[in-house]
Amino acid sequence: xxxxxxxxxxxxxxxxxxxxxxxxxxxxxxxxxxxxxxxxxxxxxxxxxxxxxxxxxxxxxxxxxxxxxxxxxxxxxxxxxxxxxxxxxxxxxxxxxxxxxxxxxxxxxxxxxxxxxxxxxxxxxxxxxxxxxxxxxxxxxxxxxxxxxxxxxxxxxxxxxxxxxxxxxxxxxxxxxxxxxxxxxxxxxxxxxxxxxxxxxxxxxxxxxxxxxxxxxxxxxxxxxxxxxxxxxxxxxxxxxxxxxxxxxxxxxxxxxxxxxxxxxxxxxxxxxxxxxxxxxxxxxxxxxxxxxxxxxxxxxxxxxxxxxxxxxxxxxxxxxxxxxxxxxxxxxxxxxxxxxxxxxxxxxxxxxxxxxxxxxxxxxxxxxxxxxxxxxxxxxxxxxxxxxxxxxxxxxxxxxxxxxxxxxxxxxxxxxxxxxxxxxxxxxxxxxxxxxxxxxxxxxxxxxxxxxxxxxxxxxxxxxxxxxxxxxxxxxxxxxxxx
Amino acid sequence: xxxxxxxxxxxxxxxxxxxxxxxxxxxxxxxxxxxxxxxxxxxxxxxxxxxxxxxxxxxxxxxxxxxxxxxxxxxxxxxxxxxxxxxxxxxxxxxxxxxxxxxxxxxxxxxxxxxxxxxxxxxxxxxxxxxxxxxxxxxxxxxxxxxxxxxxxxxxxxxxxxxxxxxxxxxxxxxxxxxxxxxxxxxxxxxxxxxxxxxxxxxxxxxxxxxxxxxxxxxxxxxxxxxxxxxxxxxxxxxxxxxxxxxxxxxxxxxxxxxxxxxxxxxxxxxxxxxxxxxxxxxxxxxxxxxxxxxxxxxxxxxxxxxxxxxxxxxxxxxxxxxxxxxxxxxxxxxxxxxxxxxxxxxxxxxxxxxxxxxxxxxxxxxxxxxxxxxxxxxxxxxxxxxxxxxxxxxxxxxxxxxxxxxxxxxxxxxxxxxxxxxxxxxxxxx
Numbered sequence: 001x002x003x004x005x006x007x008x009x010x011x012x013x014x015x016x017x018x019x020x021x022x023x024x025x026x027x028x029x030x031x032x033x034x035x036x037x038x039x040x041x042x043x044x045x046x047x048x049x050x051x052x053x054x055x056x057x058x059x060x061x062x063x064x065x066x067x068x069x070x071x072x073x074x075x076x077x078x079x080x081x082x083x084x085x086x087x088x089x090x091x092x093x094x095x096x097x098x099x100x101x102x103x104x105x106x107x108x109x110x111x112x113x114x115x116x117x118x119x120x121x122x123x124x125x126x127x128x129x130x131x132x133x134x135x136x137x138x139x140x141x142x143x144x145x146x147x148x149x150x151x152x153x154x155x156x157x158x159x160x161x162x163x164x165x166x167x168x169x170x171x172x173x174x175x176x177x178x179x180x181x182x183x184x185x186x187x188x189x190x191x192x193x194x195x196x197x198x199x200x201x202x203x204x205x206x207x208x209x210x211x212x213x214x215x216x217x218x219x220x221x222x223x224x225x226x227x228x229x230x231x232x233x234x235x236x237x238x239x240x241x242x243x244x245x246x247x248x249x250x251x252x253x254x255x256x257x258x259x260x261x262x263x264x265x266x267x268x269x270x271x272x273x274x275x276x277x278x279x280x281x282x283x284x285x286x287x288x289x290x291x292x293x294x295x296x297x298x299x300x301x302x303x304x305x306x307x308x309x310x311x312x313x314x315x316x317x318x319x320x321x322x323x324x325x326x327x328x329x330x331x332x333x334x335x336x337x338x339x340x341x342x343x344x345x346x347x348x349x350x351x352x353x354x355x356x357x358x359x360x361x362x363x364x365x366x367x368x369x370x371x372x373x374x375x376x377x378x379x380x381x382x383x384x385x386x387x388x389x390x391x392x393x394x395x396x397x398x399x400x401x402x403x404x405x406x407x408x409x410x411x412x413x414x415x416x417x418x419x420x421x422x423x424x425x426x427x428x429x430x431x432x433x434x435x436x437x438x439x440x441x442x443x444x445x446x447x448x449x450x451x452x453x454x455x456x457x458x459x460x461x462x463x464x465x466x467x468x469x470x471x472x473x474x475x476x477x478x479x480x481x482x483x484x
Numbered sequence: 485x486x487x488x489x490x491x492x493x494x495x496x497x498x499x500x501x502x503x504x505x506x507x508x509x510x511x512x513x514x515x516x517x518x519x520x521x522x523x524x525x526x527x528x529x530x531x532x533x534x535x536x537x538x539x540x541x542x543x544x545x546x547x548x549x550x551x552x553x554x555x556x557x558x559x560x561x562x563x564x565x566x567x568x569x570x571x572x573x574x575x576x577x578x579x580x581x582x583x584x585x586x587x588x589x590x591x592x593x594x595x596x597x598x599x600x601x602x603x604x605x606x607x608x609x610x611x612x613x614x615x616x617x618x619x620x621x622x623x624x625x626x627x628x629x630x631x632x633x634x635x636x637x638x639x640x641x642x643x644x645x646x647x648x649x650x651x652x653x654x655x656x657x658x659x660x661x662x663x664x665x666x667x668x669x670x671x672x673x674x675x676x677x678x679x680x681x682x683x684x685x686x687x688x689x690x691x692x693x694x695x696x697x698x699x700x701x702x703x704x705x706x707x708x709x710x711x712x713x714x715x716x717x718x719x720x721x722x723x724x725x726x727x728x729x730x731x732x733x734x735x736x737x738x739x740x741x742x743x744x745x746x747x748x749x750x751x752x753x754x755x756x757x758x759x760x761x762x763x764x765x766x767x768x769x770x771x772x773x774x775x776x777x778x779x780x781x782x783x784x785x786x787x788x789x790x791x792x793x794x795x796x797x798x799x800x801x802x803x804x805x806x807x808x809x810x811x812x813x814x815x816x817x818x819x820x821x822x823x824x825x826x827x828x829x830x831x832x833x834x835x836x837x838x839x840x841x842x843x844x845x846x847x848x849x850x851x852x853x854x855x856x857x858x859x860x861x862x863x864x865x866x867x868x869x870x871x872x873x874x875x876x877x878x879x880x881x882x883x884x885x886x887x888x889x890x891x892x893x894x895x896x897x898x899x900x901x902x903x904x905x906x907x908x909x910x911x912x913x914x915x
Binding site for chain 1: 497498499500501502503504505506548551552555567582583584585624626
């Protein structure tokens with residue numbers, strides 16, 4: 001009884017605060033209208049309107065309207081996106097991974113056991129894929145193989161995108177590519193310009209070294225460019241090329257990426273053109289970037305270095321989850337006021353004031369983000385990241401389902417994982433017009449980046465996309481520990 | 485030996501190929517007593533093609549195209565991609581269906597196919613199916629290995645090697661044939677069956693003591709191709725209902741016994757899958773070991789070619805009718821351990837054309853293998869003679885003899901055999 005009462009009180013409070021303007025204005029408007037109607041017609045004549053005043057007022061109104069519309073930031077639309085689906089020949093079952101690991105690291109049984117424990121608890125499934133060069137015993141990560149992987153992943157994604165949007169290569173105005181660990185010369189963006197014969201005045205950018213959160217950094221960059229260039233579109237490519245970065249040593253902290261990172265990539269088409277407004281899938285509402293690099297611990301927590309044997313790998317520090325939590329808190333503090341309804345913000349403010357002035361022992365109020373968003377895409381960095389965020393943001397299992405299932409089916413595909421997750425939600429038919437999506441990504445630096453999208457039109461489940469052949473088998477139950 | 489010790493085959497890379505679809509976890513397959521008895525042997529089959537059929541396909545490399553269809557094939561054979569494990573409490577061998585995949589090796593050969601067939605011997609041919617002995621812990625050891633060998637002339641040899649514990653020569657051939665069907669996008673002619681109903685009454689194996697050789701004998705292999713006319717000439721001396729196997733087994737037995745008079749008995753190995761039988765004991769599509777062994781003693785083996793052929797024929801007929809209990813030596817060494825073994829592959833000849841089914845493994849339509857080599861590893865010192873159907877069909881046969889080195893050399897010089905004008909290939913010297 002108490003609970004139900006509390007629930008209704010809370011609902012009432014939320015409704016009141018979120019619609020406070022309506023609650024204030026409507027009675028006022030009614031009162032004014034009643035007053036006008038009651039007043040005698042005689043008083044009306046005393047409101048003699050000077051024609052000069054009228055012209056001046058209308059001029060002012062038009063002027064203000066023009067300034068408003070001109071200074072409003074352009075709306076950026078996501079027309080469509082395409083994710084890369086690796087071929088089944090690249091599949092790496094757990095047993096094959098462990099077998100190769102044992103054959104390659106035969107002098108380091110402890111490292112092999114460590115990898116097995118990681119894999120058992122990783123949340124990955126048996127269908128994740130590694131590029132062909134890594135299937136060799138030992139792996140053959142040549143530059144050619146890396147370029148081959150880049151070409152396969154990127155060109156397939158772009159071809160899919162062009163097919164679904166009807167985009168012609170010569171129509172691309174802006175090109176942003178992000179790939180953290182593989183940065184050849186000429187760049188990957190030059191590789192795309194060469195393959196598709198893009199225009200010579202294209203604005204192309206290649207972001208490297210920016211970690212798993214670089215996908216949203218690219219979106220942010222594309223958005224800023226689309227503010228300056230009217231009537232343009234931007235092609236954003238987010239991927240991570242695994243071939244050159246397979247760690248060949250035996251240091252445990254550096255073996256983790258080998259177990260989790262898998263092949264993947266996404267191509268996204270953004271536009272500020274008026275005619276794309278109706279066919280676009282999403283509208284970009286906010287991008288919030290938080291960089292904790294000023295703190296030494298955060299800076300060093302994901303660090304590429306040589307191990308004692310001189311083999312290069314990425315060292316993940318033990319404080320990773322703590323630092324991720326801090327970065328998330330920073331990001332939420334910025335994004336909260338932008339997206340949360342007034343009721344939540346007021347509660348947060350009251351609790352904050354209360355803690356500062358009255359009693360520091362009051363529990364800090366964690367705003368309910370489920371009221372701000374219908375869907376969540378949490379970077380599938382690993383099971384621990386998703387668990388941590390689910391706990392911190394008090395999300396249900398269904399909210400994090402897209403992230404967990406993407407981790408299971410595709411592994412950690414770095415910056416493109418957010419797009420696979422979005423694809424999952426669409427493939428399940430859950431995306432309706434007006435739904436708000438929050439994409440959160442973490443990456444080396446340490447950075448936490450968020451993007452907020454609003455669904456522009458209800459998205460029908462289609463027969464293409466990376467989930468087409470397996471969506472009906474999902475969601476699957478992922479056990480805590482998988483026995484290999 | 486003055487020949488160069490370094491082989492002309494160079495292995496360039498090793499990788500694993502897995503199936504396209506994951507297997508349901510937790511499934512296991514128990515190996516039978518026969519499987520375990522055959523465990524000391526290994527199978528090596530090489531399919532020689534005049535051109536590389538994998539160059540055409542959606543992928544830029546031949547290895548890429550090969551992997552696509554091999555992956556598809558492996559979807560149907562979780563048995564092949566699994567790993568062996570031994571149960572500690574009862575010593576039972578199991579195959580865990582854990583999807584680990586098959587090992588794939590890429591190699592180049594510094595010769596053309598014709599040069600190779602003319603000059604390589606059994607030992608060098610073994611390099612086309614490079615084998616790794618099973619370690620103490622077989623859980624990360626691949627029992628099946630596929631090797632793609634590229635010749636200077638553009639020809640290709642596909643080698644398959646595996647333990648005899650998992651499969652016998654017939655089902656290994658069927659595996660390859662199924663792969664060629666998948667590659668040509670044809671429906672499979674024999675979808676595999678992995679489990680047989682348990683036998684009605686368990687037949688306890690009669691204990692067969694196998695004398696372990698004190699010193700390992702160096703074995704050699706020679707392949708002799710007999711044309712249909714030559715086989716007919718041989719059959720003319722045998723009773724009317726004798727098969728080419730009966731005649732050739734008798735011929736080789738007599739010539740080997742003539743050189744090594746200590747040989748007293750002959751073991752016949754027959755496959756239980758024989759489709760010519762009214763109700764074969766084992767379905768043709770069974771994947772695993774389905775062999776029967778039975779020994780003919782000295783008294784039946786003396787006499788002329790015709791008499792011996794007649795006795796062999798009657799014995800084979802008896803084996804098919806289950807008149808003799810199968811001799812399974814639990815300690816292994818089934819081939820050539822206790823007696824010279826003759827392997828009957830008449831069931832692998834197509835009913836109408838007489839051509840071996842292995843020659844139907846076309847990866848590209850119309851391109852049959854130019855030759856298919858069979859060889860068995862760890863054959864006992866008594867030796868093994870395999871009589872396989874030939875490429876041209878009819879009654880032609882290809883005989884592969886694995887015997888101690890000196891006996892092989894003698895056999896290739898034997899006038900009685902040479903009278904039948906066999907073409908000798910893979911004998912280590914020009915024919």
